[in-house]
Amino acid sequence: MQKYLHILDDNDFNIFKEIESLREKIILEDINIEVMDFGAGNPDENRSAKQMHNGVTKNVSTKDLCKIGLKNDFAHLIYAIIKKHQPSTVLELGTCCGFSSIYMSKALKDGACIHTIEGSPKTAIIAQKNFKDIDSLNVNSYVGRFSDVLPEILPNIKAIDFAFIDGHHDRDATLEYFEIIKPYLSKDAIVLFDDISWSKGMTEAWETIKKDDSICSYKDYQKVGLCFMGDN
């Protein structure tokens, strides 16, 4: 991880402070919203494919919702990966309140863009407001199930240089999303998987992905797994 984190400078840490102040603001607002969850739920929940397809509604406070996702070293890591490799097109599965998108957005150069997908409409509204408030205008937000949105957008966006898979957290679904996006990855693309040890299923998914013939090399950071599709 140090390979990436050592490239960060004072200016980057000022950006991180700005992003985390936005998160703090939402934590203080603490509003209750109804979210639609198309994911696996908890590591030991064993939701069926049908349950995940139909989605599960639950009430969540924005305080808890905006604590989900990459933080601290892992948020700095994704920023540093983007800063180092400068992808032109980024795809993210799992926007939540938009914080990982914002970290990536702030590391990108002008002209590059992020496509991020979120299944829960009310969560996506929070993310979209955050993108505006923090001036992350290079983020395109899509609302819907990954399985519905991906076939609509993939043929119409530029080749993906960096993909961040951070939603659903089910073994079969994770492997399926990887297969779906593979034909749309650029030659030297990088794919980052979050929560690779979150559940037995995610551990199995990561074990399968690591052995995939299309991958040139990978790095295992215990919580996240990084795949290089070409010689980086």
Ligand SMILES: C[S@@+](CC[C@H](N)C(=O)[O-])C[C@H]1O[C@@H](n2cnc3c(N)ncnc32)[C@H](O)[C@@H]1O
């Ligand atoms: C772990 S959170 C994303 C966190 C975010 N990437 C971050 O680091 O700030 C996962 C998000 O994916 C969404 N999600 C899960 N399964 C989904 C699916 N099948 N289709 C669309 N959205 C899904 C959830 O609603 C949730 O907001």
